[in-house]
Amino acid sequence: MTLARLAALHGVATEYEPSEGVTVRVPDATVVAVLGALDVDASTPEALDAALETALRAERERLLPATLVRWREDPAGPVRPPEDLPPGTRLRVTTESGDVVEGEDWDGLPPGVHTVDAVAPEGRGGRSTLIVAPARVPRPERRSFGLLVQLYSVLSTRSWGMGDLGDLRELATWAGRTHGAGFVQVNPLHAAVPGAPTDPSPYRPSSRRFPDPVHLRIEDIPEYAHVAPEYRAELDSVLTDAAELRERVLRKGALIDRDAVWEVKRRALELIRTVELGPGRRADYRDFLAERGRALEDHATYCALAERHGHHWRTWPEELREPRSAEAAVRAGAGPGDGLPDRIDFHCWLAWLTDRQLAAAGAAASEAGMDIGVVHDLAVGVHPDGSDAWAQQDAFAAGMSVGAPPDAFNALGQDWGLPPWRPDALAASGHAPYRGLLKELLRHAGALRIDHVMGLFRLWWVPEGREPTEGTYVRYDAEAMLAVLCLEAHRAGAVVIGEDLGTVEPGVREQLSRRGVLGTSVLWFERDWAGTGRPLPPEAWRADCVATATTHDLPSTAARLSGDHVALRHRLGLLTGDLQRERSRDAAETRDWLRLLERLGLLPEGPGDEEAEIRAVHRFLLRTPARMVGVWLPDAVGDRRPQNLPGTWDQYPNWRLPVAGPDGQPLSLEQLAASPRLHRLLSVFGPRTAPPGARPV
Known part of the structure; x- marks a missing residue:
């Protein structure tokens, strides 16, 4: 009883309900470990009594809450x-x-x-x-549709082996002007953990606050055109290597190699940096440094130190393991030949260049008539060895990892390997790390998607060395988190979308809706789970959402309709049951949806034509009251492969596939824009629209 009381005072759950009417008790050892990560010693009866008395006394004596x-x-x-x-x-x-x-x-x-x-x-x-x-975040001015893309997967004939910010600018301009799209949603563009091989997942970044310069379009950097003649031969060699990377992906079927792309871009950037900035550009750079302040300096310092010592900062020389002592060490060692200050400036410069290209992509979307523009994505956490974890050590819970409890989709639970923010540290700082993060991400965003938005309320903490089933929920100050979100979104004039799929505790969706945060509704999950189990008719869908057919973590619509996704999971040993039974269940679900589409008159061609069925799915999404309708770009060309297959690591090329046609042949951005199949699907959304005065295309 004493442990439960102490845990409640610190927002740590001692039991949880995985489903209605089912209560699971959290092991005492887990509760003790989680309290320990919050600097509360409950390891012995004596320590437990002392900690409870301290917490109760603090409650009695507190005049104001932290927030x-x-x-x-x-x-x-x-x-x-x-x-x-x-x-x-x-x-x-x-x-x-x-x-x-x-x-x-x-x-x-x-x-x-x-x-x-x-x-x-x-x-x-x-x-x-x-x-x-x-009281609320901004809402979309009117209903719109848009494209959902993983930017790295959309290569043009000008990109260097993966999609970049130049491609995003082109895609947004084309989609807005040609098809009247209101937005383009991209994967997180956060900075990745440095070094090779790096984690290819955009959802396990080094820093969520700063973007990754791997997304730069090198030729769009103004100084690129002024590289001195003595460096031109070296730059030409880099361009040759970049072209080879692009051809390997688009023509030879190679996977996207982010590390190789960064290596050629880094070589080019080192050459471009030899060009002196003009007075205006220099002034802009100085303003950028002043605006970002210590947060940018810490990030750049981490990147420079990681180049020298590797990214595992806990193994660095002791004086470098903490930002302020590292700052002093860099100053003390900044003599001839040291080079660290210059490398820190190099990484600040990269952040500036990337920020300016993000701004250009956002501006292009607006100029193309998009109501919303670019929708950026906020990952749920950061890599434990990354920049944010090093720079904000006091804000993260040591020895803990974010994950998910066992549920109907994963009986073993999940451990995502992401250190959680400490709710007490956030409160004590006025939620400064969270405020700074949102402010940075919203700078060039027409909207922000928040991955696992339920994390604003509670997160599943898994103690190091324990299974995900042995975790527990830890609560955050949801009202403060929502208030900061509403404030920063209001300042940026940005829409907010919450990814609220999976286990959602009662009342959360209602609170998010009250604050104007849109939810996420995916076709295959929208069934009458409490009743018949049949697909929900369009009028029963919620209006405050982005309605889609699929996501980056789910099968493409072509794979779903054909059953290919079941075969893929079987080949990789991911099916927990009998193959035939799984195929039969999946086929029955698909038939349910196709019958509904036919009954509503959305499939006049009748079943059997895959392309027509995909168009019917999107006609259905338009029948719902959803404020935003998203089209997964690979669906528009019949791609059968998921970008990410949860539950796999090296068994499947997660986050490394270019968009391809039904035959698996990669398609360039230019081929996508010219695809008759894509145009037929987007014609479902109505005639072309463009901003007043726009030139015909």
Whole structure:
């Protein structure tokens, strides 16, 4: 009982419900380990009693919570101070702009992140971060459709072995001007862990705050054209290697090799950096450095140190394992021949170049008439050996990993190998790491997709060395997390999409919807699970969502309709049951959907024509009230391969496949744009639209 009480005070669950009416008790050893990661010692009865007394005393003596949230409702309601303060408590609010408000008249406080100081009559004091936020994130101005793409998989005849930001700009311009698309959603473009081989998954990055320069279009860097003649031969050699990488993928069937792409781009970038910046570009770069401040300096320092010592920062020389001591060591060792300051500047420069190309892609989407533009993706966590984990060590729980409990889709649970944020550290900092992350990602985003959005409420923590089944949930201050999200999205004018697939505790979707966060609805999962089990008719779908046929973690629609995805899982030994039984079950589900499509008049060609069936699926999505409808780009050309097959590592080429046709032959961006099959599918969404005054294409 004492352990359960202590755990509750720290947001640690001692039991959970994997399904309605089923309760699972968390092992005491797990609870003790999780509390230990929060610096709460519950390892012995004596330590447990002492920790409980400390926690209860802190509760009694606390004058203000670490974070206060006040919502600016529409119309704006009053912003009131806490009601449970002792009579006579003096309050002082310092706004983020430096203005001071004395007393309890908070109605004039603007949206923002402010500081509250309180002093009780007996002299007891307290300080809190006050987040005043708009009640909702921005909503799409009108209904729209768009493309869902993994950027690396969309190569043009100008890219260097994988899709880049130049390709994103071209894709957005073409989709907006030719087909009236309202958005293009891409995978996370976060910085990957340096070194080779790196983890190809965009969902296990080194840093979520800064983008990866591997996405740069080298020729679009202004200084590229001014590389001195003495370096031209070397640059020509790089261009030859880049062309070979591209041809290997598009013509010879090779997998996308991110490490090889980065090596040729790095060589080119080293040459481009020999070109002196012009006065305007230099001023822009200096402004960028000033705006990003210490966060960028830490990231660049990590990258420079990783070049020298490898990315496993826990094995670095002791003085380099923490950012501030590393900063002092770099300054002390910055003599002739050291080179670290120059390498730090190199990585700052890369972040600047990438940021500016991200801005260009966003601007191109807007100029093409897209209502929303580029939808960026926020991964649920970071690699334990990466930049963010090094730079923000106090914010992460040591010895813990984020995952998922056992469920109907995975009886063994999941361990994603991502260290979780500590909720207590977030609260103590006014959620500064989270605020900084959102601010950076929303700079050039028309919308932001949040992977595993349920993580704003709770995350499944797995202690190091234990199975995922031996984890537990840890709660976060969901109201504060949502307030920061609403505030930063409002400042950026960006829509927010939550990936809310899988296990979602009751009330979460309702809270997200109340704050204007759109959900994610995938065709094959939309069934009447509480009743008949049959496919949901379109009018029964929720409106506040992005409706899609599939995602990067699921089979393509062609593979689903043909049953190829079952055969693939069988070949890789991923089926837990009998092959024939699985095929029969899958075929029955597909028949259910095709019958509904026919009954609604969406499949006039009748079943049997795969391309017509895929068009019918998307006609169905348009029948739903969903605010946004997403088209998985590989579906438009009949690609049968998933980009990622959960449960595999080296058995399947996850995150390394270019978009291909039904025969598996890779298609360039130019071929995609010219594909009759793609045009036939996108014609389902209506006639071409373009912004006023746009030139015909």
